[in-house]
Amino acid sequence: MIRTERLDRLALRRSESRNRRSDAVHQQAVERAKQLLHLRAGIYCGDDLSEQLALTSASAKAQAQHLVTLRFSCEAWAFAFIREGVQRFPMEHTRFSKPLPGDNWWRHPKAPHVLEPNPAADSHPYPVELDLPAWTVRRDVDMRNWLLGFVGGIRIEAPETMRDEHQAKARAILDAYGHSEE
Known part of the structure; x- marks a missing residue:
């Protein structure tokens, strides 16, 4: 192993x-x-x-059967950072949002901008999909820290277990500062 x-x-x-x-x-x-x-x-x-x-x-x-798709949507600032880091993940297992009408940002010529953006009024209009090994989605601490580093700049949509974990960590952070939902 x-x-x-x-x-x-x-x-x-x-x-x-x-x-x-x-x-x-x-x-x-x-x-x-x-x-x-x-x-x-x-x-x-x-x-x-x-x-x-x-x-x-x-x-x-056949590899596709052993990969899990992580889907999240980004605010513009987080998407700018993520789309420029095209070497972090295999290009063939990465999909980025197309630009919104009127966007004129730089994009890597080999980056797969193939996903339709969310509505422009969405707080997180830029979707990203990453196909990852199942163990990464289940337990990879570095991946979780990378995602948490974007704070509210990303919204995890799938898989549901990772979305729920992300929300629980956000609540725990708020609780540490004495915030409670009342």
Whole structure:
């Protein structure tokens, strides 16, 4: 299984030659790690070897069955930041909003601006879709921190579990400041 650890959790370990895998097995693992690096949103690779193998050994069409679509809509300032970071996610698993009438913002020539924007009166008119490994949607802390970093600049729409989690975190932040819904 491909796995990452925080640097502060790593310790030097003695290498024993009898536990070393063959060059061929090692090379297969390196190739799988490259595929996972391309497909994921952060350094977290999940904790299930069968999920990793299903995602990395599948054809591009079959990979779609192992990905979950994260959909959120953005305010203009958040969308400006997100659409310029086109290397964060695989281009083939990313979809951005088309511009609203009258928008004249710069866009990366290879960025997939294919989604119809929400109505101009919507507070978050620019939708974004990212196809991510299921483990990223379930447990990736870095992905959640990235999303929370946009504060109210994004509104998560799907999956519902991630939307509910985002709302709960927003409520917890308000509660920490003594805000209550009355």
